[in-house]
Amino acid sequence: MTVPIVDLSANAAATLSPYTLFMQADIVVKVVMAGLLLASIWTWAIIIGFGFSLSGIRRKCLKFEQEFWRTDDIDRFFENRGKENLPSARVLQAGITEWRRSTKQKVVDREGARDRISTALSSAVGGEVDLLSDRLNILATVGAVAPFVGLFGTVWGIMRSFTAIAAQQNSSLAVVAPGIAEALFATAIGLFAAIPAVIAYNRFSHAINKVESGLNRFADTFYATLSRELEHS
């Protein structure tokens, strides 16, 4: 009578090593894991890249606006720095372009010019905010969906381990545990991708709100200045 000894070396793979867990998993769970990993990489690429650029934009806009208010000659300032790749610069550009168009004619329709300038400024601000919050869309999607995708992988994996139990007629932990471990690993990756995405989404939307309000303030003040200029002209 020979007694089969449980191969402990195979069970040693039941450690938490992501590679072994991934390699043991079912093809569906593998696809889920790979997709979630890509989502996580994408999320972090956005967090790092966009985080840097957003803070840079905020800093530069603040500086740009301060310098704009300090200058005496708006036209010269616009000639020098109006082409900068900044939301504030583009808002400024939109306002000045509209101003120049409206005041080109001999007879200036003041009310109409004010309306047009106001509209141009607000639409420029809206465009800039849209541009900035383009990335937030991805973060929001990952943050909302990744846990569900991970959960799907887990459910699938656990279904599979239950099938294994049924096939082997054996409910010992050695049969069940590896399947459940790899299944839960899918949820772990899902949360791993989703948590930073949700945090980043909240922080970035807050930051973009601040940028937007800053731009609005700048646009309003600039509109007030132009409106004043209109009366004088």
Next chain:
Amino acid sequence: MERADKIGLGIASAAHVLLFAALSSSWVTPKKITLDTKPIEVSIADAVALQSMAPKLSPEPPPPTPGEVEGPPEQAAPAPAESVAQPEPQPAPPPPPAPTPRPKPVEQPAPKPTPKPVPKKPEPAKPKPAPKAPAKPDTKKPEPARTQAKAPAKPAATPSNAKTASTATAADKGQAARSSGSKLKLDTSDWMKSASRSTSPASKPSEGATAAALGPAQKSALDAEIRRQLKPHWKAPTGADVESLRTIVNVKLARDGSVVGAPEIVDTLGVTASNRTQVRLHQEQAVKAIRLAAPFNLPAQFYSSWQFLQLTFDKRLSQ
């Protein structure tokens, strides 16, 4: 894609790879179970582990094997196996009659007694002469004894008269046939009985020395005998999964077969969640079975072989 996005993508990818590698390497994850030696297949030998005879067996096996091949089973094998005439010679007495024997009456008694002792107690016959003639441990003895005996026996038989010889051989053959025809099981028990019976007088002089020779056949016979005596007293508890329980008990036996001290429970194997509650009962029943079977009736000349017994109680024992 802007430059910042590219940088971000690069950093994120690198960080993920690093994290993956770190988690996969062993310093973050719990240590793996590493086996120094590969797992081996274990085959469980029969339940009772008798004293190992490995070194002493080497001279012994040859005699039993020819006997077994022919049919008559056992231990004493060498003698009865070939031609039953040989064992008679073993006792030195026959030769002396041979020379004297011109008179017929003398002859006839000579062969007659010879066959009888042979089948009856092949085992004791061997040890007996041992101390007498060579005074050496018995292991070596059978060979010379046989050859020696053969030589004188033949001349004795042939000249004296064919009749007696033929009758003797016929009788022997009958005996031999009978013994060889019988089943192994019967044989062993037969031998057990005869051995235990005969040893009481015989073994006393050669107590210590004789125990040495215990071939595989004897061992299994002894094993079977122990099991046979334990079986009626062994009542396994009933319950879920109890079949898989195996309780191993070490017992020290006195020369008269009684248990010395308390049986020591070595371990219970095959414990699962469902039969865990039965383990204590299983062990108690095992000890109880030993106590009930207590004065074991085992051949005294093999005392050293069954002085320390390791008994395994499991489902098989009760079948």
